[in-house]
Amino acid sequence: MIDVQAYAAMNATTPLTPFTCSRREVGRQDILIDIHYCGVCHSDVHQARDEWGGSLFPMVPGHEIVGRIEKVGASVKQFKVGHMVGVGCFVDSCRTCPACKKGLEQYCEGHLSFTYNGTERDGLTPTYGGYSTKIVVDQRYVVRIPKRLRPEEAAPLLCAGITTYSPLRHWRVGKKHRLAVVGLGGLGHMAIKIGAALGAQVTVLSHSDRKQADAKRLGAREFYATSQPDTFTTLAKRFDFILDTVSAPHDLDAYLELLKTDGTMILVGAPDKPAQLGAFPLILKRRRLVGSLIGGIKETQEMLDFCGKHKFGADVEVIPIQRINDAYDRLVRGDVRYRFVIDMASMK
Numbered sequence: 001m002i003d004v005q006a007y008a009a010m011n012a013t014t015p016l017t018p019f020t021c022s023r024r025e026v027g028r029q030d031i032l033i034d035i036h037y038c039g040v041c042h043s044d045v046h047q048a049r050d051e052w053g054g055s056l057f058p059m060v061p062g063h064e065i066v067g068r069i070e071k072v073g074a075s076v077k078q079f080k081v082g083h084m085v086g087v088g089c090f091v092d093s094c095r096t097c098p099a100c101k102k103g104l105e106q107y108c109e110g111h112l113s114f115t116y117n118g119t120e121r122d123g124l125t126p127t128y129g130g131y132s133t134k135i136v137v138d139q140r141y142v143v144r145i146p147k148r149l150r151p152e153e154a155a156p157l158l159c160a161g162i163t164t165y166s167p168l169r170h171w172r173v174g175k176k177h178r179l180a181v182v183g184l185g186g187l188g189h190m191a192i193k194i195g196a197a198l199g200a201q202v203t204v205l206s207h208s209d210r211k212q213a214d215a216k217r218l219g220a221r222e223f224y225a226t227s228q229p230d231t232f233t234t235l236a237k238r239f240d241f242i243l244d245t246v247s248a249p250h251d252l253d254a255y256l257e258l259l260k261t262d263g264t265m266i267l268v269g270a271p272d273k274p275a276q277l278g279a280f281p282l283i284l285k286r287r288r289l290v291g292s293l294i295g296g297i298k299e300t301q302e303m304l305d306f307c308g309k310h311k312f313g314a315d316v317e318v319i320p321i322q323r324i325n326d327a328y329d330r331l332v333r334g335d336v337r338y339r340f341v342i343d344m345a346s347m348k
Contacts, residue, residue, distance in 0.1 A: 001025065002032075005347050006132035007321050008058040012050035015325040021060055021128040023136040030136050031079055032071040033087065038130035039064025039156040039314070040340035042186065042247060043270070045328050047117050051272055056117050062130030062342075063089040063115040064158040066151045076139045084145040086304070088158035089294050091115050091127060091137050103298040105141075131321065133347055143301045146308030153313025156186065156339040157304060159294065160314060164191040164243065165303040166295035167266045168198060175199035177240040181220070182255060184211045187245035187268060189315055189338040192218040194303075195243070197310045203239070205231070205255075214337065218315075232257065237285070245269045256281035256289065264288045314339045320346030 001022040008019035026032050044061035046052050065087040069079055079085065093100050094110025105112070111121050116129030128135075145154045164187055173179055179200040181191045188204070195202045196219030203222040204215040212223045224231045235258045242255055242265040249271045256265055265287065282289060295303065307313060315338045319327055327340045 002134065002136065004132050004134045006060045006128060007324055007347075008060045008128075008131070009048040010058050012048070012055060012057070016048065016061075016131070016328075019058060019060065021132060023128075023134060026071050026073050026136055028073040028075040029138050029140070030073045031069055031076060031085070031139050031142055033065070033067040033085060033135050033137065033142075034070045035065055035067040035130055035133055035135060035344045037066045037152045037155045037318075038062040038342045038344060039159065039316075040324070040327055040331065040342065041156075041159050042331060043159075045331055046270075046272070048328070052270075056126060059117050060128035060131050061116055062132070063087075064155045064160070064341075065115070065130035065135060066145055066155040066158070067135075067344075070134070073139075079139055079142060079144075084147075084151055086143045086145050086154065086158050087115060087130070087135060087137050087141065088143070088162065088300055089115055090118075091141050092121050094121070095140075103296040105296045106294045131324065131342065133344055141297060143297065143304060146304055148308040148311055149304070149313050152318055152341050152343070153316055154304065154307075155341050156314035156316065157190070157307055158300070160186045160190045160339060161194070161307060162295040162300045162303050163187055163268050163292070164245070165194050165306065166299055167243065167268065167290075167292035168194055168200075169299070170292065171241065171264055171266065171290075173198055173200050173241050177201065178203065178238060180205055180235075180239045180242045180258060182242060182244040183246040183269065184215055184338075185245065185334065186314075186336075186339045189214070189218055191243050191245060192220050193312050194306075196220070197306070197312075200241075203235075237261075239263060241266065243268065247271055249273050249275065252276070252289070253278045253281045256287055259285065259287045261285045262287070264290060267291045314341075316341045318343050322346060
């Protein structure tokens with residue numbers, strides 16, 4: 001086994017602290033990655049604080065990992081030592097179910113091994129994430145980082161980027177479509193960039209107007225504050241698609257009324273409480289309410305290449321690992337524009 005330095009949540013109520021976790025030795029299909037950067041996702045906070053339930057401790061969070069290959073197994077052909085690569089939200093899957101065979105590993109019907117707070121395919125060995133100096137991953141679950149992307153700006157693409165890219169591509173959002181993005185945070189700011197690059201007319205719906213200038217800079221054509229009482233009347237039946245990135249409880253019925261006939265509202269945010277939903281906003285205009293979860297390995301590589309082609313990554317604030325607990329508190333307050341990324345050199 002390979003012992004590596006990390007930061008872990010030992011339980012749901014105490015701050016993250018230094019920790020030593022073990023990685024398996026590099027097998028024939030494996031890659032050893034020296035981690036340079038790891039993004040901080042809001043789901044890290046939810047799971048480290050057991051806000052969704054079922055958290056496994058000790059927990060090393062982090063599923064937005066970028067680093068350089070240090071060693072490859074004997075059967076690895078498509079990657080070489082020195083390549084800059086990434087690891088996203090999962091590190092293995094059953095590989096045999098219909099979803100895996102279609103390249104939709106995120107919907108694996110067997111055992112999906114999440115990068116942290118999960119187990120390997122044996123169902124017993126815990127997985128530890130990217131708040132660490134090194135990780136060993138099967139080559140099938142590793143992606144290349146395009147040279148046009150700065151590695152620290154590429155890290156959040158492994159979750160925030162693919163979470164927004166996948167549904168926009170699946171529902172073929174593009175030119176002539178009016179797309180509303182609900183929420184301007186880690187997910188929302190990537191949705192604006194990707195939606196605009198796909199040719200959609202992007203409107204941002206945010207609680208207050210304090211991020212209006214940012215929305216326009218990121219590529220939005222319009223901005224509306226949902227705290228204003230006339231916003232929902234003004235925008236009624238306006239949009240072809242709504243991408244909802246908000247992870248706090250909110251009124252889905254009100255947003256559904258902003259869709260045209262046959263419009264689609266896509267949920268990618270994950271509130272911790274069930275939503276209320278009325279039938280009539282859906283029935284009267286044949287609207288759809290759908291959901292989407294990250295993306296498969298092939299699509300994640302496609303997303304990275306797309307962002308590289310258009311020369312944009314995430315807007316980030318790089319921090320040392322020693323500030324992770326402060327970053328969690330700031331993230332909960334919405335005090336980041338728009339993704340914290342840990343410089344793992346701070347741990348070495």
